[in-house]
Amino acid sequence: MKIKIDGKEYKVKGEKTILEVCADVGINIPNLCYSKNLGLLSSCRVCVVEVEGRWNLVPACGEIVRAGMVINTNSPRVINARKTILELLLSDHELKCISCSRTTDCRLKLASEAAQCDAERFQSNPHRIDGATHGSPPHTAKSADVGRLDKANNYVRRNPNKCILCGRCVKVCAEHQEVGVLAVNGRGFDAHIGVAWGNELGSVPCITCGQCVVNCPTAALEETSAPRELEGQERNTNVEEIKFLREKLGDKGTHVIVATAPSTRVAIGEAFGLPSGTNAEGKMVAVLKRLGFDRVFDLNLAADFTIMEEGTELLKRLHKMTNYDLKTRTFINTQFTSCCPAWINYVQMMHPELLPNVSTTKSPQQIFGALAKTYYAQKMGIDPKNIFVVMLMPCIAKSSEANREGIDHSKEFKDVDMSITVRQLSRMVREAGIDFAKLKNEKYDDPLGLSSGAGLIFGTTGGVSEAALRTISEKMLCKRLNNVNFENIRGEQGIKVAEIDTIQDSHGNPIRVAVVSGIANAERVIKDIKSGRENYHFVEVMACPGGCVNGGGMPVHNDIIQDNFANARRRASTMYNMDQYNNLRRAHDNPVVKQIYKEFLGEPNGEIAYKLLHTTYKPRKKYD
Amino acid sequence: MTKQAFIKAVERERDGGSVLCALQIAQEAYGYINEFAIQTVADVFSVSQSHVYGVATFYHQFTFAKRGKYNIQVCMGTACYVLGAEEIIRAIEDELGIKAGGKTEDGLFSLEHNTRCVGDCSIAPIVIIGDKWLAKTTIRKTLNEIRKIKRQEEVRLP
Numbered sequence A: 001m002k003i004k005i006d007g008k009e010y011k012v013k014g015e016k017t018i019l020e021v022c023a024d025v026g027i028n029i030p031n032l033c034y035s036k037n038l039g040l041l042s043s044c045r046v047c048v049v050e051v052e053g054r055w056n057l058v059p060a061c062g063e064i065v066r067a068g069m070v071i072n073t074n075s076p077r078v079i080n081a082r083k084t085i086l087e088l089l090l091s092d093h094e095l096k097c098i099s100c101s102r103t104t105d106c107r108l109k110l111a112s113e114a115a116q117c118d119a120e121r122f123q124s125n126p127h128r129i130d131g132a133t134h135g136s137p138p139h140t141a142k143s144a145d146v147g148r149l150d151k152a153n154n155y156v157r158r159n160p161n162k163c164i165l166c167g168r169c170v171k172v173c174a175e176h177q178e179v180g181v182l183a184v185n186g187r188g189f190d191a192h193i194g195v196a197w198g199n200e201l202g203s204v205p206c207i208t209c210g211q212c213v214v215n216c217p218t219a220a221l222e223e224t225s226a227p228r229e230l231e232g233q234e235r236n237t238n239v240e241e242i243k244f245l246r247e248k249l250g251d252k253g254t255h256v257i258v259a260t261a262p263s264t265r266v267a268i269g270e271a272f273g274l275p276s277g278t279n280a281e282g283k284m285v286a287v288l289k290r291l292g293f294d295r296v297f298d299l300n301l302a303a304d305f306t307i308m309e310e311g312t313e314l315l316k317r318l319h320k321m322t323n324y325d326l327k328t329r330t331f332i333n334t335q336f337t338s339c340c341p342a343w344i345n346y347v348q349m350m351h352p353e354l355l356p357n358v359s360t361t362k363s364p365q366q367i368f369g370a371l372a373k374t375y376y377a378q379k380m381g382i383d384p385k386n387i388f389v390v391m392l393m394p395c396i397a398k399s400s401e402a403n404r405e406g407i408d409h410s411k412e413f414k415d416v417d418m419s420i421t422v423r424q425l426s427r428m429v430r431e432a433g434i435d436f437a438k439l440k441n442e443k444y445d446d447p448l449g450l451s452s453g454a455g456l457i458f459g460t461t462g463g464v465s466e467a468a469l470r471t472i473s474e475k476m477l478c479k480r481l482n483n484v485n486f487e488n489i490r491g492e493q494g495i496k497v498a499e500i501d502t503i504q505d506s507h508g509n510p511i512r513v514a515v516v517s518g519i520a521n522a523e524r525v526i527k528d529i530k531s532g533r534e535n536y537h538f539v540e541v542m543a544c545p546g547g548c549v550n551g552g553g554m555p556v557h558n559d560i561i562q563d564n565f566a567n568a569r570r571r572a573s574t575m576y577n578m579d580q581y582n583n584l585r586r587a588h589d590n591p592v593v594k595q596i597y598k599e600f601l602g603e604p605n606g607e608i609a610y611k612l613l614h615t616t617y618k619p620r621k622k623y624d
Numbered sequence B: 001m002t003k004q005a006f007i008k009a010v011e012r013e014r015d016g017g018s019v020l021c022a023l024q025i026a027q028e029a030y031g032y033i034n035e036f037a038i039q040t041v042a043d044v045f046s047v048s049q050s051h052v053y054g055v056a057t058f059y060h061q062f063t064f065a066k067r068g069k070y071n072i073q074v075c076m077g078t079a080c081y082v083l084g085a086e087e088i089i090r091a092i093e094d095e096l097g098i099k100a101g102g103k104t105e106d107g108l109f110s111l112e113h114n115t116r117c118v119g120d121c122s123i124a125p126i127v128i129i130g131d132k133w134l135a136k137t138t139i140r141k142t143l144n145e146i147r148k149i150k151r152q153e154e155v156r157l158p
Ligand code: SF4
Pocket: A156, A172, A173, A177, A179, A180, A181, A182, A201, A205, A206, A207, A208, A209, A210, A211, A212, A213
């Protein structure tokens, strides 16, 4: 069909919105609430355009083009309307762009700049601070809490004064995660994003996945790392936390080491203008060294340990699959993965009955922390109390994991002192004035720098299973596989199911594996298992849709049409490529892993391994 | 209403009704929306408590603390406002010694904060005390009504 945009004719195929068609032909209509992954919200109205024959302006994000449509995207009426709408959004906004953590990638700021807005044209006070000044609902239980900042230690912090009420966070939390702790409270001028009873996110079952944060167009939602030393302090999260870390780095008496999670290397470049999915491993190592970390290690190595431990655990369960109930076809012995802390939070609060089925193996982050403060400390002859362990993560929940009750191997100090997101690191890099793209590649340090491709693909949905299957298959078959690619559990679908012929349970059945990402999908799989419709030996769950490559701590993109899944897809495919060209593709082949078992840990699932690399889980209350 | 009866009533709403209707039952039964009501509605409808709370805060018909025995609403719609609703509210505040949004210590009166147009502008200004409507009211008429209720209630006390 033919349509006309700004006086020029275009041919269009298929069902597309005005926003999409315009983006295709190079007209970027600013928009704040639309994301390809979330479905239509049409709440911000910034994307309005003129369609001839219609008396009112229409939102481009929700309007499907039809044959003969005549669209104006830059008539004076459109430009003025857009500018006014943005100015109204800014009218009750806390205009602190300079000190704002999202200053480089805030959709509201970018759109307002482009529209040459007068930010103070309608400026009133950011009224959502300290309670409603415009008349709260009568007798509200805690009306003074309207707009209160969430305190520290919630890992996700809300600032309603930077909220444009687009509703993305509500939608992603309710639909992708089926957690649903965010809702629009109040109405009219008092409307704000809040949780039940005006409480903080820390007292409702938020799993700290951070999906709301990567979907927020502004800084109304932010991560907090909550290192123990800053506990309980009211603070400007990101600025204060980065300052805290910088001081640690500058302290001669503290040995500061960092380990980089698998998915961070394929995403960090994006924060500095490199295309999404660029492999920036070498530059990332270089930048961490420039920032003053004493040693830069690879968390993929710890992922290799996770595979050794979790695989051995699974093998044990497969052998004593006595609880397999043929009649109800339920696997009482199903093993769920444990490496995603948001998933663990979810199980602890929503499904405590599943806790015995969750692998006791610690996540790579915690394995690394435990090894750093024991094996590494001994080897280097440094008192573990003087080692400060930092994790570079695609994730917000990792901070909650580092502080989880019972996670540390010793009472004296934490195994992981601080977990920072890729976004937080990119802020530090910018602060230090380092030109990331110009850096020369550097290599990880010894002795914790060598890792396999199996550890690398942990960062994407299906990767954990594939890595484990490589090791378990070869252990069971007692021979080398020619092909260690398990293609049928790759890809971004929310639920992938496969039967693995190379591995059998004690009944001689091939094992059934489910690979799940997104908590809504996990909920579906749990229901299937419980109702007896499905049975699995092994279920991998990652809370973020697509896995850590789409993590809550990843760089935020300002593509004209926001599509986090597409970025995740590109990051994942880079990882699979890197794995394909790695000479070392099996965790059990990793010489460093072998050596540390020999020198220090003993056997997988052995006594020392059990003490350092495993943990136990307690149920947690949903509401405080 | 007993807890059991309330749960039953909400369960009936689940099939065909809505969260809104269930909340109305709670408001009716308890005089306000309490934590038990939010929990029950969330559990029965399999939605999160935040969602139910969000719905409840959107509608002015729901309150989150017990109202007084006589709830006073002063219509703040345009017609009533122009004809002196603001002054009437201030007078009531002085009479009862409370602020709009509050409740008297003896629990007899509560004064609503911001009543939207009640839809009868031809008889503005309007004050509603309990279930009694005062049409084309004045400060004196309103205060007299309040004092009358006070006297009645005193008599009733043993
Ligand atoms: S962090 Fe996850 S669970 Fe918590 S509010 Fe955000 S989306 Fe919901």
